[in-house]
Amino acid sequence: MTGLYDVRHRHEEGAATVVRHPVPKGQPILELRGLQKKYGAVEALKPASLTFLCGEIHAIVGENGAGKSTLIKLLTGVIRRTSGEVFWCGEPVQLSNPTEAIARGINAVHQEVVLCPHLSVAANMFLGDEMDKNGLMRKRAMTAAAQAVLNDLGFNLPAAAALSSLTIGQQQLVATARAAMRGTQFLIFDEPTAYLTRQESAQLFRLIRRLQAEGVTIVYISHRMEEVFELADRVSVLRDGTHVGTRKISETNDAELIALMINRTIEQIYHKETLPIGATIVETRGLTGPGFENVSLSVRAGEIVGLYGLIGAGRSEFALGLYGRQPVTSGEIYWQGKKVDIRNERQAMDLGIALAPESRRDQGLCLNLPIGLNINLPVFDRLTSGFTINRRREIANADRQIKDLKIKTPTRRVLASAMSGGNQQKIVIGKWLSHGAKLFIFDEPTVGVDVGTKAEIYRLFARLLEQGAGIILISSYLPEVYELADRLHVFRQGKLVASHSYRGGSHEDVLTQAIGV
Numbered sequence: 001m002t003g004l005y006d007v008r009h010r011h012e013e014g015a016a017t018v019v020r021h022p023v024p025k026g027q028p029i030l031e032l033r034g035l036q037k038k039y040g041a042v043e044a045l046k047p048a049s050l051t052f053l054c055g056e057i058h059a060i061v062g063e064n065g066a067g068k069s070t071l072i073k074l075l076t077g078v079i080r081r082t083s084g085e086v087f088w089c090g091e092p093v094q095l096s097n098p099t100e101a102i103a104r105g106i107n108a109v110h111q112e113v114v115l116c117p118h119l120s121v122a123a124n125m126f127l128g129d130e131m132d133k134n135g136l137m138r139k140r141a142m143t144a145a146a147q148a149v150l151n152d153l154g155f156n157l158p159a160a161a162a163l164s165s166l167t168i169g170q171q172q173l174v175a176t177a178r179a180a181m182r183g184t185q186f187l188i189f190d191e192p193t194a195y196l197t198r199q200e201s202a203q204l205f206r207l208i209r210r211l212q213a214e215g216v217t218i219v220y221i222s223h224r225m226e227e228v229f230e231l232a233d234r235v236s237v238l239r240d241g242t243h244v245g246t247r248k249i250s251e252t253n254d255a256e257l258i259a260l261m262i263n264r265t266i267e268q269i270y271h272k273e274t275l276p277i278g279a280t281i282v283e284t285r286g287l288t289g290p291g292f293e294n295v296s297l298s299v300r301a302g303e304i305v306g307l308y309g310l311i312g313a314g315r316s317e318f319a320l321g322l323y324g325r326q327p328v329t330s331g332e333i334y335w336q337g338k339k340v341d342i343r344n345e346r347q348a349m350d351l352g353i354a355l356a357p358e359s360r361r362d363q364g365l366c367l368n369l370p371i372g373l374n375i376n377l378p379v380f381d382r383l384t385s386g387f388t389i390n391r392r393r394e395i396a397n398a399d400r401q402i403k404d405l406k407i408k409t410p411t412r413r414v415l416a417s418a419m420s421g422g423n424q425q426k427i428v429i430g431k432w433l434s435h436g437a438k439l440f441i442f443d444e445p446t447v448g449v450d451v452g453t454k455a456e457i458y459r460l461f462a463r464l465l466e467q468g469a470g471i472i473l474i475s476s477y478l479p480e481v482y483e484l485a486d487r488l489h490v491f492r493q494g495k496l497v498a499s500h501s502y503r504g505g506s507h508e509d510v511l512t513q514a515i516g517v
Contacts, residue, residue, distance in 0.1 A: 026053055026055065030051070035084035035085075043241050048243040053217065058220070058235070059221070059231070061222070062238035062239055063262055066239050067240075069420065072190060075095065075186075078098060088104055106186045106188075107184045112421075115127070120159070120160055121160070121163055124174055129182070146177075147159035149181050150177055153176075155173045168195040169196045172200075176207065184211075192222075193227065197312075197476065198511075209231075225254050229249060234246060235247055237260040280300050281300060281438055281470045282299050282333065282470070287330075289318075289326060289329050290317060302465045302469075304470075304484050305485060306484065306485025307319070307472060307473070308476075308481045308491070309490060309514045310492070313514065314491045315474045323345060324344045324345050324347055325345055352437045353437060354378075354432035354441065356429055356440070356442045365428060367416050370412060371414055372394070379431075380394075383397065404430075404433075405460070407427060425446070426453070433460075438468070438470065441472045486501075487502070488500040491514070498510075
């Protein structure tokens with residue numbers, strides 16, 4: 001099995017080739033026996049035994065912190081196991097570094113894009129496998145080859161463009177294309193559709209099925225159960241670092257998997273309480289700016305206003321304009337009945353507007369700072385006495401938010417970069433809870449978080465509403481905004497094209513309005 005592509009044969013001079021061992025489809029290609037990873041006294045992955053079959057799509061599900069990320073790092077050679085054995089094509093292997101994993105055909109497409117934004121799409125796709133002749137890089141040849149691969153995959157992306165010019169979802173497709181063209185035999189997808197549009201997700205699913213048809217083993221990690229049941233042949237569940245079971249997709253259901261994941265049942269994931277709607281907090285009239293045009297809407301106390309549309313439809317751009325992060329060219333904003341001019345984020349914060357942005361790692365957190373510092377960032381002015389930070393109040397505020405939000409950490413001093421995606425999202429939310437805002441803008445708040453954490457975030461929404469706040473909820477996941485929003489506004493091509501009351505219209509109606517067909 002050679003995979004869809006193998007860039008290594010394009011080199012003019014001596015690149016290493018993938019070590020391949022033929023394995024019949026349906027037979028074990030990778031076996032884990034008692035695999036364990038410890039960090040001191042902490043067991044990130046308890047002794048786990050798993051078997052992956054050649055040519056299968058094997059889903060892995062579990063809450064944030066269940067051990068999924070640790071498993072990925074072990075399989076790709078990023079970290080070394082503490083104990084246990086790994087068998088690749090029937091032979092014991094170490095997988096002691098990424099180079100060894102890649103040489104065996106083991107690759108991963110990570111949830112957070114780990115490419116080079118300052119390089120072109122083509123340069124990123126060939127990163128580490130550059131075409132060269134007599135020591136000179138063949139940029140034109142790489143661009144042409146990369147474009148051919150992108151076109152063949154059905155990804156409508158320009159190979160010559162800078163990666164930074166693409167959306168997060170498009171960058172994810174570039175990372176997928178890069179993995180597909182490396183001669184892979186075993187490909188891990190970690191939350192691959194988190195930032196993809198519906199059309200991009202469909203393209204990705206076609207690629208996954210194409211790879212499977214060629215005998216590639218796919219490990220698919222997702223919190224979206226509908227994707228697991230649409231794609232996977234088998235599914236394994238991790239909980240608290242332990243492998244608690246593997247099921248054939250045909251022999252299980254959502255309820256069983258959720259119960260295995262969180263060791264309890266969720267009667268209603270989309271937690272919504274009926275609350276009285278209060279006075280109008282904010283109103284926009286004909287608001288226009290880069291990426292959005294003539295948007296008029298309002299948010300009242302105790303109300304969730306949902307914004308739905310494809311990525312690039314203008315939802316996030318409108319929110320950034322309202323928050324003062326990008327300029328507004330025309331239109332009016334009224335805050336509690338009074339006209340205001342919000343020109344920057346500080347003015348928005350002073351009014352009582354909080355933003356939890358789409359990209360929590362790039363825009364919502366200081367990853368190299370501890371959890372406690374991140375939580376307190378918006379309120380250090382309230383924690384100071386004169387020119388000195390009141391240490392006692394600083395600690396008390398951080399610890400209270402960590403406890404209330406159930407952030408899984410032994411101490412507030414742990415770096416934000418060390419936390420799972422769900423816990424990072426809780427940190428972003430926690431810092432704005434400290435701020436005491438009246439209007440909360442949540443942009444894709446549950447991307448990459450598990451069903452248990454989703455339920456906690458939805459209960460947090462209810463708590464904010466009970467305290468008299470209003471929420472703008474931006475989500476590409478239609479069931480989320482459909483089930484939670486008191487009013488749902490649909491965006492397309494920068495304009496607000498339709499509005500619905502709670503559960504008004506159908507999913508099909510909303511999708512049709514968003515797509516414009």
